[in-house]
Amino acid sequence: MECAQEAVSVTPVADQPVIFSVTVPFENIDPLAVLEILAESDQFQYYWEHPDERLGISAGRAIRKISCPGQCAAAGRNGKSSDRFTATSEAIKKACEDIVEYSAFRHSLAGVHFLGGFSFFDRQDAEAWKNFNASDFFVPEWSFVRDGELCLLTVNKEVPKNISAEKLADSVRATIDRMATQLLKSTSAALHEEPAPAHEYAEVIEEPESLGKWIENISAAKKLIELGALTKIVLSRMLRVRLCGRQQPTRILNQLRNEYPSCYTFMMRPEGKTAFVGSTPERLLSIRSNYILTEGLAGSISRGKTATEDAIMEKKLLSSAKDLEEHRLVVEDIREKLRNFCDEVNHPAQPGIKKFTNVQHLYTPISAWTNNKYDPFVILRSLHPTPAVGGVPSRKALGLIPEYELYERGWYAAPVGWLNSKGRGEFVVAIRSGLITEHEALFYAGCGIVQDSDPVAEWEETKLKLIPMLTAINHA
Numbered sequence: 001m002e003c004a005q006e007a008v009s010v011t012p013v014a015d016q017p018v019i020f021s022v023t024v025p026f027e028n029i030d031p032l033a034v035l036e037i038l039a040e041s042d043q044f045q046y047y048w049e050h051p052d053e054r055l056g057i058s059a060g061r062a063i064r065k066i067s068c069p070g071q072c073a074a075a076g077r078n079g080k081s082s083d084r085f086t087a088t089s090e091a092i093k094k095a096c097e098d099i100v101e102y103s104a105f106r107h108s109l110a111g112v113h114f115l116g117g118f119s120f121f122d123r124q125d126a127e128a129w130k131n132f133n134a135s136d137f138f139v140p141e142w143s144f145v146r147d148g149e150l151c152l153l154t155v156n157k158e159v160p161k162n163i164s165a166e167k168l169a170d171s172v173r174a175t176i177d178r179m180a181t182q183l184l185k186s187t188s189a190a191l192h193e194e195p196a197p198a199h200e201y202a203e204v205i206e207e208p209e210s211l212g213k214w215i216e217n218i219s220a221a222k223k224l225i226e227l228g229a230l231t232k233i234v235l236s237r238m239l240r241v242r243l244c245g246r247q248q249p250t251r252i253l254n255q256l257r258n259e260y261p262s263c264y265t266f267m268m269r270p271e272g273k274t275a276f277v278g279s280t281p282e283r284l285l286s287i288r289s290n291y292i293l294t295e296g297l298a299g300s301i302s303r304g305k306t307a308t309e310d311a312i313m314e315k316k317l318l319s320s321a322k323d324l325e326e327h328r329l330v331v332e333d334i335r336e337k338l339r340n341f342c343d344e345v346n347h348p349a350q351p352g353i354k355k356f357t358n359v360q361h362l363y364t365p366i367s368a369w370t371n372n373k374y375d376p377f378v379i380l381r382s383l384h385p386t387p388a389v390g391g392v393p394s395r396k397a398l399g400l401i402p403e404y405e406l407y408e409r410g411w412y413a414a415p416v417g418w419l420n421s422k423g424r425g426e427f428v429v430a431i432r433s434g435l436i437t438e439h440e441a442l443f444y445a446g447c448g449i450v451q452d453s454d455p456v457a458e459w460e461e462t463k464l465k466l467i468p469m470l471t472a473i474n475h476a
Contacts, residue, residue, distance in 0.1 A: 022102045037182060112154070114139060115140065120412060121134075128437075217404040236446025237407075252436065256277070289373070330387045413430060
């Protein structure tokens with residue numbers, strides 16, 4: 001490999017070790033199976049899939065970590081600071097300067113991927129989220145991408161000083177050969193194995209005053225809305241589930257992707273221990289060069305048990321003044337923010353409906369072309385949080401959320417995703433999600449509170465939104 005010689009020649013003058021990356025085509029294997037076979041229990045693990053779009057990414061063993069702890073404790077959590085987004089962007093740009101890549105053919109998903117995300121607030125000091133910083137991105141030793149029928153295996157190595165090009169190339173070849181042998185052998189052996197027994201769990205029953213406290217906090221928020229201090233605030237709650245036996249997050253992922261193929265199924269597991277998993281319906285930012293896709297997703301109602309009932313529920317949602325107003329605030333906010341970067345922002349005049357297994361939402365797709373090649377993290381910083389997970393006005397709502405919620409959000413409802421060396425990337429809003437530890441799971445669900453909100457109805461909506469994670473862990 002001539003690029004191995006290039007990587008070796010660059011190493012002595014680089015500020016940090018050079019990343020040597022090789023991408024080769026591979027047999028069509030399920031990326032989740034690849035993760036289960038290759039992942040190490042005490043190492044970084046990552047998963048990303050949108051089944052309907054036929055795109056999946058799995059990765060493991062970090063060779064580089066880019067983290068930011070966020071604001072100092074004295075700064076508080078109110079408002080938004082650019083520090084962690086800017087710091088992440090600058091670190092990734094610097095890392096890209098020290099990458100030498102080889103790919104068997106040109107493809108926008110070949111090469112190095114930076115995998116990770118952010119916490120909801122600028123600081124992350126919740127004990128439950130101690131393995132996560134305010135911003136964490138990883139370069140994996142290996143990543144496996146399935147894009148339709150095409151599969152790519154990428155191996156990344158940090159180039160040590162004084163290594164010869166021949167030894168570096170041999171090291172990469174040996175790693176690819178080892179992984180290929182392990183994958184092919186394991187998938188063949190799996191055909192003869194018995195399925196694992198179902199995983200059982202025990203739910204910790206909520207305290208009777210949970211609903212009462214919820215009603216009290218939403219009523220207090222509605223008073224501020226009536227006084228004109230707020231237009232909307234998103235409040236959420238946490239459900240704690242005790243696990244029986246050791247958890248297997250990949251089994252949860254498998255259930256989620258099968259039940260919700262129109263959603264983004266993801267897992268972020270920084271040290272092979274605590275895993276943040278989810279199946280979110282909401283894309284925050286998809287970017288290819290200077291083309292942007294995002295969406296407004298706010299206002300929801302349950303699915304009907306029959307086709308007729310489902311159509312009735314859909315019509316009810318499309319005519320709901322409360323939900324239409326909540327949705328309008330989201331779309332308007334996103335459109336105004338994108339205008340800082342784009343000459344033209346396009347979206348339908350009226351929302352449509354996006355249906356999922358247990359819920360349907362008001363939905364508006366939004367597309368735009370940036371007028372310059374903007375840094376994706378600058379756009380991401382501007383978009384997060386949308387009114388769908390924060391509120392209006394944003395700064396006021398963000399200051400009140402910790403006061404009205406009985407837990408700390410961590411990475412819940414925050415941007416999670418990836419960006420690669422080709423400038424392609426995708427980030428979602430990490431809702432319909434949960435934090436899986438060795439002995440328990442923490443699941444989250446929220447609702448947009450506006451002047452017409454009914455606290456009891458919003459409580460019932462959170463129960464509806466908790467179903468995906470509860471069902472997945474029960475089947476895991």
